[in-house]
Amino acid sequence: MEFDAALTPPATQHHWVLTLICVDGPGIVHAISGAVVAAGGNITESQQFTSHDTGRFFMRLQIETHAGRDELEAALAPVVEKHSMDWRLDVVGRPLRTLVLASTAAHCVNDLLFRQRAGQLPVHIPLVLSNHGSLRDLAGFYGVPFESLPVVDAASKAAFEVRILRAVEEHDVELVVLARYMQILSPELCEALAGRAINIHHSFLPGFKGANPYKQAHARGVKLIGATAHFVTSDLDEGPIIEQNVVRVDHSRSASELVAIGQDEESRTLTQAVKWFAEDRVLLDGARTIIFR
Amino acid sequence: MEFDAALTPPATQHHWVLTLICVDGPGIVHAISGAVVAAGGNITESQQFTSHDTGRFFMRLQIETHAGRDELEAALAPVVEKHSMDWRLDVVGRPLRTLVLASTAAHCVNDLLFRQRAGQLPVHIPLVLSNHGSLRDLAGFYGVPFESLPVVDAASKAAFEVRILRAVEEHDVELVVLARYMQILSPELCEALAGRAINIHHSFLPGFKGANPYKQAHARGVKLIGATAHFVTSDLDEGPIIEQNVVRVDHSRSASELVAIGQDEESRTLTQAVKWFAEDRVLLDGARTIIFR
Amino acid sequence: MEFDAALTPPATQHHWVLTLICVDGPGIVHAISGAVVAAGGNITESQQFTSHDTGRFFMRLQIETHAGRDELEAALAPVVEKHSMDWRLDVVGRPLRTLVLASTAAHCVNDLLFRQRAGQLPVHIPLVLSNHGSLRDLAGFYGVPFESLPVVDAASKAAFEVRILRAVEEHDVELVVLARYMQILSPELCEALAGRAINIHHSFLPGFKGANPYKQAHARGVKLIGATAHFVTSDLDEGPIIEQNVVRVDHSRSASELVAIGQDEESRTLTQAVKWFAEDRVLLDGARTIIFR
Amino acid sequence: MEFDAALTPPATQHHWVLTLICVDGPGIVHAISGAVVAAGGNITESQQFTSHDTGRFFMRLQIETHAGRDELEAALAPVVEKHSMDWRLDVVGRPLRTLVLASTAAHCVNDLLFRQRAGQLPVHIPLVLSNHGSLRDLAGFYGVPFESLPVVDAASKAAFEVRILRAVEEHDVELVVLARYMQILSPELCEALAGRAINIHHSFLPGFKGANPYKQAHARGVKLIGATAHFVTSDLDEGPIIEQNVVRVDHSRSASELVAIGQDEESRTLTQAVKWFAEDRVLLDGARTIIFR
Incomplete structure (x- = not known):
């Protein structure tokens, strides 16, 4: 997960893209959507896939929220930690x-x-x-x-x-x-x-x-x-x-x-x-x- | 929502397809995924879409669970009621x-x-x-x-x-x-x-x-x-x-x-x-x- | 048929495209191919179509020859005249x-x-x-x-x-x-x-x-x-x-x-x-x- | 060239398909179309291609004529012989x-x-x-x-x-x-x-x-x-x-x-x-x- 301080969006920015990869298991979607709710976010796009070849779970979300990066990361932290997720959070449309x-x-x-x-x-x-x-x-x-x-x-x-x-x-x-x-x-x-x-x-x-x-x-x-x-x-x-x-x-x-x-x-x-x-x-x-x- | 008693699956059957339509708003995915977790379910396929033309939210889930129709419906009931969802639950692959x-x-x-x-x-x-x-x-x-x-x-x-x-x-x-x-x-x-x-x-x-x-x-x-x-x-x-x-x-x-x-x-x-x-x-x-x- | 004097190719140029349209009838292909032979030409590409809607015959030929425009036109003249053809002769690849x-x-x-x-x-x-x-x-x-x-x-x-x-x-x-x-x-x-x-x-x-x-x-x-x-x-x-x-x-x-x-x-x-x-x-x-x- | 006596069409049948392959050279189209004219035929479909890889000329014609197989073959014989063509003549649509x-x-x-x-x-x-x-x-x-x-x-x-x-x-x-x-x-x-x-x-x-x-x-x-x-x-x-x-x-x-x-x-x-x-x-x-x- 690379953090790009220079590109942290201003307070008015509020459209995020979140991708995550982890070992598949029950409750992941619920845990992630709970973190999004906790950060005051609304999921505007969501796709997921479980690979039968590797047993891994893949997800991509777009999230609208007034929360900044710190707040959103804080809300997500327990979930990504628990599931040892490989994750990435970025601003939608950033070049x-x-x-x-x-x-x-x-x-x-x-x-x-x-x-x-x-x-x-x-x-x-x-x-x-x-x-x-x-x-x-x-x-x-x-x-x-x-x-x-x-x-x-x-x-x-x-x-x-x-x-x-x-x-x-x-x-x-x-x-x-x-x-x-x-x-x-x-x-x-x-x-x-x-x-x-x-x-x-x-x-x-x-x-x-x-x-x-x-x-x-x-x-x-x-x-x-x-x-x-x-x-x-x-x-x-x-x-x-x-x-x-x-x-x-x-x-x-x-x-x-x-x-x-x-x-x-x-x-x-x-x-x-x-x-x-x-x-x-x-x-x-x-x-x-x-x-x- | 049409209920088809004759086709209620036996206890061993456990792959469901759930579609739902409602007015868009925050927290829907979290609420639905919570109901799935409550019914011991695992989401194996999930797609969603929010229509900007009509403001409606559409979702289709495939859920694996040991729960029968009654249990699953009971878990979903509060959510579908709260959001006045138009919903349909069926067995995956039923002709x-x-x-x-x-x-x-x-x-x-x-x-x-x-x-x-x-x-x-x-x-x-x-x-x-x-x-x-x-x-x-x-x-x-x-x-x-x-x-x-x-x-x-x-x-x-x-x-x-x-x-x-x-x-x-x-x-x-x-x-x-x-x-x-x-x-x-x-x-x-x-x-x-x-x-x-x-x-x-x-x-x-x-x-x-x-x-x-x-x-x-x-x-x-x-x-x-x-x-x-x-x-x-x-x-x-x-x-x-x-x-x-x-x-x-x-x-x-x-x-x-x-x-x-x-x-x-x-x-x-x-x-x-x-x-x-x-x-x-x-x-x-x-x-x-x-x-x- | 527009003649473009400025673009008449030099003697070394010898790849022509010929299109023609006329009322369909027997012997057209033979007559045209005869004119090509008479001008020392070789047909390198040929396509034809007879429209059942309008009864018209359409043809496009590419012809390699040492003949110049005048010679080629002279050889074609009797045929295009006899069949009242709408025709066009140009150099392959001319911009x-x-x-x-x-x-x-x-x-x-x-x-x-x-x-x-x-x-x-x-x-x-x-x-x-x-x-x-x-x-x-x-x-x-x-x-x-x-x-x-x-x-x-x-x-x-x-x-x-x-x-x-x-x-x-x-x-x-x-x-x-x-x-x-x-x-x-x-x-x-x-x-x-x-x-x-x-x-x-x-x-x-x-x-x-x-x-x-x-x-x-x-x-x-x-x-x-x-x-x-x-x-x-x-x-x-x-x-x-x-x-x-x-x-x-x-x-x-x-x-x-x-x-x-x-x-x-x-x-x-x-x-x-x-x-x-x-x-x-x-x-x-x-x-x-x-x-x- | 296989001849299929049993399938020789009756006198009323008059739509033929002719394919031929030979070494490329000038005058082939004219010679073939001449044979078609000689047999009272009209070319209803024609496609040709010269392979730069092998130097061979390929042609497929559909011909409408009142002539029977014998007449058509007789008209084509000198041409196919001269160019040592590999050829095939059949009735359009024969199963x-x-x-x-x-x-x-x-x-x-x-x-x-x-x-x-x-x-x-x-x-x-x-x-x-x-x-x-x-x-x-x-x-x-x-x-x-x-x-x-x-x-x-x-x-x-x-x-x-x-x-x-x-x-x-x-x-x-x-x-x-x-x-x-x-x-x-x-x-x-x-x-x-x-x-x-x-x-x-x-x-x-x-x-x-x-x-x-x-x-x-x-x-x-x-x-x-x-x-x-x-x-x-x-x-x-x-x-x-x-x-x-x-x-x-x-x-x-x-x-x-x-x-x-x-x-x-x-x-x-x-x-x-x-x-x-x-x-x-x-x-x-x-x-x-x-x-x-």
Whole structure:
């Protein structure tokens, strides 16, 4: 549970999102709703799920209350303690501090920036970090700082990863988005960013892992191509899946046409995953995700 | 709240579905979850929604408990009374007594019967009632009683409606499904079956109301055709929508080809709506439906 | 048939698109393919359709040849004359001169400009014309001239339409795109732009014509919302449909959330329609469109 | 090219489907359309494709003519000979002689039989052959002969395969459909049925090959599940793909619920593939299929 003092809302603020995970058992909902009542709160949205795979209970609540963070936390404390809950309390709509990693492809970065600007994506992007300079103007248009460092060998790759970690620290980054960043992260970096780095893979996983998925898709003659947003792990393209979409294609499409057709699915799949994550709708249940849409 | 003594489960049965509707306000979830705890229950599924249009609160719970109906009702009584709840308690999976009305088209009836037999649709169908005899063998294959009465004029139409109402009474019918029944019900019958009759309309409503929707769709040159399952009201094709699906078509399809293509969407849309209704997942909020999928 | 001298391809250019419409009859394909052979051409893509509604024959060919426009036209002349064909010959991939009309909404304009820049949309946009100034920077970023004129009364509305017509003339515009331009065009302007103006309507037509379709959709409780790209005619939202898409929504979405959700469908539906039009894939068959995808 | 004397149409029959495959080159369309003209024919449907992977040209025509098979073949002979075409001429709508293999699952068999009966699937099914007896009544209801032979060991499996081959011979079977037949065919049988056996696999291939794909899909946490109809080859689940569909699922679905949800996609995907094959719309291009929808 990270506490973010700087973002504690003023007295007038009163819409909270609460997520919690614990071992399932009777009385949890009653205990939590009791704490909400005690804090003068009203539950405006509530979703729950019990995993039969892991025996864990997952819940996401939105709560309206005049209470501040301290009061609400105090009311919740006995319950979360009793059930050893993994929990998180945040203000609904607070922009998530998000670092974007990119290479040359513009479509995913463009979609993220456009939607952030349009007020449809609750993120704050302090930096776009790329191994190419080609997206500098795009970032600039949206007023987002941009930095590029070439990655050409092991040393420059290591330097890039150091830069990533420094940026995460400098900006207190909560989410790292690989928006068609075409480098494989080292196991150490994957570990450091576990549970807070999202990648978009340009295939319908688990089909066509690794390089050139559209070429693979063309060769196999699939009738639908897709995109998969997933958490980054050191096991390439095997991280927990957050969202997937597909689009129909036919025999007449070349591999390079598939690349163009697939871009829409990539953009909207990644943006959707980032939006859900920023709204605290994505919880991890082992190798699977719980999505409280 | 209808009580069904004959279906009160034995002591070993312990999975309940509870739906409730009331004016929204603070503390409802806590009060209900408290009643569940008092009855020794565990909430295995929970969904809620507050309608900003009508100010009403909707909830659906699945509850596992060793308590019988009496105990559970006793525990809930103070809460439902205090909040003047419209509520319904039933056994999860109990087959809903469902009357099917048909004409000559087989696809929707076939889908309902096949799925009921396959254990995927929790309904008991005591009778298929048709204004034609052509589906007799199909019903017979699935062991479902079938009766046909010709509808050729006002008198025979009235007689058919009398037969419908008698069947509803005889079999204590909880749901009437118009599975491509090609007669318009009288306002009186619509009134009598309000909230418990579902029709499938072969268009994506509100487009192409009334007769020959596929002909209308062809003439208008739409690129998607659809089907809509909705509650029957006396206002033709204007009842609350439960489910809709569409399928892509192109210029090369004639109106009669649209008829064939659309059948899949009709079947699956109607069956889906019936399934949700039978599982107590469909609640009415004025002219709209709440679907707790 | 418009001849565009300035764009006649150089000798090295040899990929043509040919569309033709005529009364159906035997031997047309043979006659046309004979003309192609005579011009030393190879057919790389071919689609045809005979409309049973209007008895007309539609064809789209892509032809590779070393022949120039004059030679190809000479070879085709006897055939198109004999069958009184409505025909059009163009260079594959030539950017269509496209005027964009906009108001305040950015998503459709952004999608058009981004894809044009990304090389995925064969249009040249000489001007974005708006009744508001808010999209000036966006157009500027993509290097597209932008002009705004307020529309506040009948006189300013008339002036705006005069400006549209002048822009069409100045830039020899082949297509006018109403990218969420929130003004109804006068019947005279609709007439002047007949067959070369495309609008995006934010509903699944013919449902929810006119103003505030998302509010209508919310009130009606539909389970899918959509967008429709269609030719502009003086009969509001009744022009021939080019493309439609839908997306699933549920009861929990407010009318304003539908607005946000629907934007994706609007953008991609409009861009798709523009792309097909620019590629000569959209032919008119009365009130319906033939789309040679 | 198989000639089916018994099915040569009477003089009044005059709607033909012609498919042809050859090395691409100039003048093919003109030559073929010339032969059609020579036979007094009119082309009512035409699709073509040139594969850049294999350099082959594929075409499917529907031709209306008063000419009989002999006349049409005579007119086509010089062209198909000159271009060494692999070709096939058949009567539009002629029911394809189709052997159905099944095990215990009813949904695919039910869909095939229902649609065949409803006149939506141009097949004649002389026999359903199963390794279980449970679908006997279903086949019987549709008037289709049914035979079951247990498969419990290598010997009974071999006997079953002998029975398949005998049935193919006896009924001059043109297509073998594995409608959730849960046995792996021997390499020899795959070879014998090459290009005329279609299987439905209950996953979105190439993901989740082999056994228990829904269990694999649940474990991997995919957000869409699917079904794939493909030609049977000795390389398990690797045959050319004919059709695929997917349906959205979420974290709340158990592996066994995925089984139920996926059945719809399996049925419609398999039936669609069989329909296209029976209509001569499926052509092979190496490991890929050309589908002339």
